[in-house]
Amino acid sequence: MRLDLDTEIRYPSGRRAGVLQKVIVREGGHVDSVIMSTEGFVSRTVIVPVSSLSEEAGDVLTINMTKDEVHALPDYEEEMVLDIPQGWEWGNDALPGEDVFPGTLHDPGMIPVMEVGNVPEGSTSVTQGTEIWCEGDRWGVVDEVLLNDEGIVNAIVGRPDSIHEHDRVIPIELISEYSDLAVTLSCTLADLPNYTEELTDEMEEPDAE
Numbered sequence: 001m002r003l004d005l006d007t008e009i010r011y012p013s014g015r016r017a018g019v020l021q022k023v024i025v026r027e028g029g030h031v032d033s034v035i036m037s038t039e040g041f042v043s044r045t046v047i048v049p050v051s052s053l054s055e056e057a058g059d060v061l062t063i064n065m066t067k068d069e070v071h072a073l074p075d076y077e078e079e080m081v082l083d084i085p086q087g088w089e090w091g092n093d094a095l096p097g098e099d100v101f102p103g104t105l106h107d108p109g110m111i112p113v114m115e116v117g118n119v120p121e122g123s124t125s126v127t128q129g130t131e132i133w134c135e136g137d138r139w140g141v142v143d144e145v146l147l148n149d150e151g152i153v154n155a156i157v158g159r160p161d162s163i164h165e166h167d168r169v170i171p172i173e174l175i176s177e178y179s180d181l182a183v184t185l186s187c188t189l190a191d192l193p194n195y196t197e198e199l200t201d202e203m204e205e206p207d208a209e
Contacts, residue, residue, distance in 0.1 A: 001050075001053070001054075001055050001061075001146070001147045001151075002055060002059060002061075002144055002145075002146055002147075003020060003023050003031075003034060003061070003144060003145040003146070003147065004020065004059075004061065004143070004144045005020055005021070005022075005023070005126070005127060005128040005142065005143060005144060005145070006019065006020065006021070006127075006128045007019065007020055007061070008020075008060075008061070009036055009048075009053070009061050009062070009063050010060055010061070010062055010063070011062070011063060011065075011066075011067070012062055012064060016039050017036070017038065017039060017063045017067075017070060018036040018037050018038040018039055018043075018046075018063075018070075019036065019037050020034055020035075020036055020061065021034075021035045021036060021037050021045065021127065022034060022035035022076075022125040022126065022127050023035075023125070023126045023127075023145045024047075024120075024123050024124070024125055024126075025123065025124045025125075025126055025145075025153060025178070026120060026122065026123050026124075027122055028152070029152045029153040029154075029172060030151060030152055031050055031145070031147055031151050031152070031153060032049065032050055032051075032151070033047050033048060033049055033050060034047075034048050034050060034053070035047060035048070035076045035125070036048045036063075038070060044075060045075065045076045045078075046070065046073040046074065046075060046076060047073060047074050047075075047076050048063060048070075048073060050147070050151055051151075052064050052065050124178055124179060124180055125180050126142055126145055126156075126178075126180075126183075127142070127180075128141060128142060128143060129141060130142040130178075130180070130181065130182060130183060131181065131182040131183070132156075132158045132170070132182070132183050132185065133182055133183070133184045133185065134184075134185045134187055134188055134189045134191075134192055135184075135185070135186070135187065135188050137188070137189050138161065139158065139160060139161065139185075139189060139192065140158045140159050140160040140161050140162075140165075141158065141159055141161075142156050142157075142158060142159075142183060143156075143157045143158060143159040143167060144156065144157035145157075146169075153172055154171070154172050155169050155170060155171050155172055156169075156170050156172075156175075156183065157169055157170070157199070158170050158196075166198050166199055166200050167198075167199040168192070168193075168196040168197060168198055168199065169196060169197040169199060170183075170185065170195075170196050171195070171196070174186060174187060174195050174196070
């Protein structure tokens with residue numbers, strides 16, 4: 001199954017149900033749920049079981065639920081929390097508001113934060129903003145997550161930063177580390193073409209099998 005981030009999810013009738021925002025990856029690459037923003041005047045962000053999704057003709061991702069069943073899905077709740085790096089200490093002479101992060105009071109962008117959602121502990125949320133790095137060099141961002149029949153990630157599709165390159169299918173074996181923010185590959189930028197498949201405009205979409 002192809003989980004194309006930031007694209008539509010539809011009901012079996014063809015009516016738009018929402019947009020795929022995140023893929024929740026558990027340890028071992030298992031994907032049990034995704035995060036969808038719903039349609040309507042009052043949009044919600046809900047947790048959708050992958051077992052309720054199917055890939056129909058034309059690569060349309062379908063949610064096999066009624067509108068009432070979607071309405072009953074649990075909300076995805078997320079908050080930003082401070083991520084204090086090792087070595088940062090409380091200052092005895094800090095000004096109010098600067099006791100944990102000296103010198104950053106007037107530059108909030110310097111304060112490190114991370115997103116925490118109400119998904120199983122240890123899970124990683126992959127979005128279209130998740131970066132792809134090759135041993136210290138950024139290459140691009142995640143565009144799709146590909147699952148096998150067991151619901152396990154077997155590859156991702158990456159979109160390069162360079163307009164002179166094409167999207168690439170990156171096998172799971174090439175991923176050495178991953179987090180909410182970044183996927184790190186065990187190769188250099190120069191070696192990336194040797195281990196991945198290039199997708200040109202004329203090629204079909206990647207097969208998740």
